[in-house]
Amino acid sequence: KAGVTQTPRYLIKTRGQQVTLSCSPISGHRSVSWYQQTPGQGLQFLFEYFSETQRNKGNFPGRFSGRQFSNSRSEMNVSTLELGDSALYLCASSPDRDGNYGYTFGSGTRLTVV
């Protein structure tokens, strides 16, 4: 069974640009969450989608957005990139609606903003 797949693995962007990251959850998983991981702030929750609906959102500016498609694949978009957006972005999926059995994470996308 394929795991959570995130693409691309590495990305270098320039300040002011926008970026789109992709996440394919495990087959059958309908809940997808996104996290930002930095050395200073640790792991912070961005948002969660279930059946194409955003159910929860973390404390991030509006430049961070996401969506989920009917096949449960999810994308997150960051517009007007800032140097502080450099981070590892992790996606996680859950087999159940509430995530009671834990979340399976992908290997992340390492975004560097220069």
Place this chain on the structure above:
Amino acid sequence: AQTVTQSQPEMSVQEAETVTLSCTYDTSESDYYLFWYKQPPSRQMILVIRQEAYKQQNATENRFSVNFQKAAKSFSLKISDSQLGDAAMYFCAYRGNPNAGGTSYGKLTFGQGTILTVHP
């Protein structure tokens, strides 16, 4: 808001020995889940063990076990017979009750992590 604290930035253990990683959390909820995740250099977060707050019995997964003290809001991880492959960053995480307002959907609140080094 819930918070998770891991007071040990780094820990080390000899191969085959036992080590305990500490975690405390703060919440006003009575129903929640706690997790330990492992993040090796490959970056992928791997679920080690989960605990349901309403269960008194401590969870166990092979060499990994927890000491869950609900009243003290403590959730430590014990690794027995440590192996070189256990070396990683370990994160304690809290997931609240999604039925209590929806603010917990998909959201894990993580501690700052503990780097575990295993010496041969």
